[in-house]
Amino acid sequence: MAVPGRKSKGSHLLVAAFDFGTTYSGYAFSFLNDPLKIVTNQSWIAGSEKLISLKTPTCVLLKPNKEFHSFGFEAENKYADLAEDDEHHGWLLFRRFKMKLHNTDGLSRHTTIEDINGTSMPAMKIFSMSLRFLREHFLDALGKQTCGVLEKDVQYVITLPAIWNDSAKQFMREAAIQSGMESSRIKLALEPEAASIWCQQVTTQAKQVLTGTGSKYMVIDLGGGTADISVHEKLCNGQLKELHKASGGPWGGSYVDKNYIKCVTDIFGTESIEKFKLEQMADFFDIQREFETKKRGIKGDTEGKITFKISASLKEIYNESEKESLTDKLSSLGLSGKMSVTGDKLRVDNSIVKSWFDGPVNSMIGHVKGILAEPKMKDVKLMLLVGGFGESHYVQDRMKNEFGSKHVIIPEEAGLGVLKGA
Ligand SMILES: Nc1ncnc2c1ncn2[C@@H]1O[C@H](COP(=O)(O)OP(=O)(O)OP(=O)(O)O)[C@@H](O)[C@H]1O
Ligand SMILES: [Mg+2]
Structure with a gap:
């Protein structure tokens, strides 16, 4: 260049x-x-x-x-x-x-x-x-x-x-x-505004509906930690007006991971997990990364069981200290039929996997509904979904279901929207 x-x-x-x-x-x-x-x-x-x-x-x-x-x-x-x-x-x-x-x-x-x-x-x-x-x-x-x-x-x-x-x-x-x-070279940008700008610039679909003066829309940034919700209006000078104070809560994608780890902990026991984290940290990170890739494949209509790789070392640690077989353990937790462990694989019924998503997703949807119910929000017909967790097909399917009367736009590479807009 x-x-x-x-x-x-x-x-x-x-x-x-x-x-x-x-x-x-x-x-x-x-x-x-x-x-x-x-x-x-x-x-x-x-x-x-x-x-x-x-x-x-x-x-x-x-x-x-x-x-x-x-x-x-x-x-x-x-x-x-x-x-x-x-x-x-x-x-x-x-x-x-x-x-x-x-x-x-x-x-x-x-x-x-x-x-x-x-x-x-x-x-x-x-x-x-x-x-x-x-x-x-x-x-x-x-x-x-x-x-x-x-x-x-x-x-x-x-x-x-x-x-x-x-x-x-x-x-x-x-x-x-x-x-x-250098101080004079630094500018700060608000995450939802950056996402807004990105959507207007590059998403053809969004461009058509967003660039008109007076268009009002909600930006939902679903990250790892939080869901951040803002409502903007495009002014005639091209600037954005904040129609609703930015709000949100701890409803990001990392809560799905937390629910998964909690489930694994319930099965293998806190002691085994603590020992596993301490002695086999690399395997523990691998379990988390493997979950990350599997999580990306879950959709609203995902059926059957989903397989997650757990580590052989975790099973060994479990077998050293626990007398109960994993099958018995699952049945005592009321999970037989819904979950099984074979070799280094944990198989989990889709209904349970979806429930890991529903914790944060239900809270976010409830919050968004609350905002939209306010009288001054009645002209807001558009919703922009950005952030990494916004790329989840499961989340997108739920959003389209819940907000069928609104136009939900998901820009390409939603997870990079904030960065690219900035
Ligand atoms: N395709 C996908 N399907 C499901 N989840 C995804 C996908 N891509 C990313 N995620 C999840 O999105 C989250 C990360 O999103 P993002 O990079 O926007 O967050 P962040 O900017 O670090 O967090 P925050 O905005 O809360 O500060 C992670 O929980 C990740 O697992
Ligand atoms: Mg972010």
């Missing part, structure tokens, strides 16, 4: 956006002369399971001296390796920490977050380390794909949940500055 003509001092040639999610994070960039040609990192490596990912887990690993070691899949894999050799003591692994800040009213410089073993660190440090990693990864990618583009040509955009208050926004800006981004 050649360097497009450099403009006057203080302007930028390209925009680099960072979406710092509860479960996944990523970056994307595009040049001013071709803004819709958006480059994302195509190659976050997920490890042993084949999981294609355009974002990487929001996960930070620190060495025992509290220096940064790695981010994303690499951090998870390294920690699992260390644990396998019992060398992980003193290392700190922070996962899904943005969620902990969701309900913190006064997110500040002094807020702390805990790693998976309960050791606290200043949230600011962990956020700025994460952003520094993403920024450096981006600069590296930029350097490989272009020549002569400098960091001073970059406009940085960082996305934020719409429900965060001003002090949380200030926190994020400061973390960005500490990550090495």
Whole structure:
């Protein structure tokens, strides 16, 4: 790629956006002369399971001296390796920490977050380390794909949940500055607004219905941690007006994973699971990643049983300590006929798998219905579904069923909508 003509001092040639999610994070960039040609990192490596990912887990690993070691899949894999050799003591692994800040009213410089073993660190440090990693990864990618583009040509955009208050926004800006981004080059963007913009730009279907002045629509961002719901109106000057204050709750896709792990824990027992996590952490991560791929295949009309791979080491741990056979255990839990374990496979009836989704999905649907029932929402006929969990066919089927009278639009690559819009 050649360097497009450099403009006057203080302007930028390209925009680099960072979406710092509860479960996944990523970056994307595009040049001013071709803004819709958006480059994302195509190659976050997920490890042993084949999981294609355009974002990487929001996960930070620190060495025992509290220096940064790695981010994303690499951090998870390294920690699992260390644990396998019992060398992980003193290392700190922070996962899904943005969620902990969701309900913190006064997110500040002094807020702390805990790693998976309960050791606290200043949230600011962990956020700025994460952003520094993403920024450096981006600069590296930029350097490989272009020549002569400098960091001073970059406009940085960082996305934020719409429900965060001003002090949380200030926190994020400061973390960005500490990550090495120059203050004057940082812009903050609200996640639902970024998603809105993306849908208007590239989804032909959405473009037709959304670009008209006065169109009113709901943006539902279903992420890993939360469902964030906003209602926008397109004004004649092209700007967006917030018709309903952003709201939502802890109803993201990670709650489906939690329900699955809870089910596995009910079967194998808390003690076996704790031992398994401790001794076979890599296998534990693999179980979670395998679930992630299976979860993506579930639809409203999925029938029969779904097979999940559990690890042979988990069964061994169970057999060492428990006398009851797994078949008897399932029957005492009232699950025979609905679930079975053969070899390293757990087979689960679709009705149970769907119930894992229904926890978060029912809450979200109830909330959306409540908003739509308000008198000032009566003209809202359109709903945009974005976010990774919005890509779930099961979720899409439920939404179309529940809101048959509305027009539910799901843009292509819904999971990247926020990032690409930003
Ligand atoms: N095709 C799919 N089917 C089902 N679930 C999916 C699919 N793709 C992604 N997910 C789920 O979506 C969630 C991640 O979504 P996303 O990347 O939008 O979240 P995030 O931005 O990290 O979180 P948040 O917006 O809550 O901060 C995960 O729970 C993941 O399992
Ligand atoms: Mg998100």
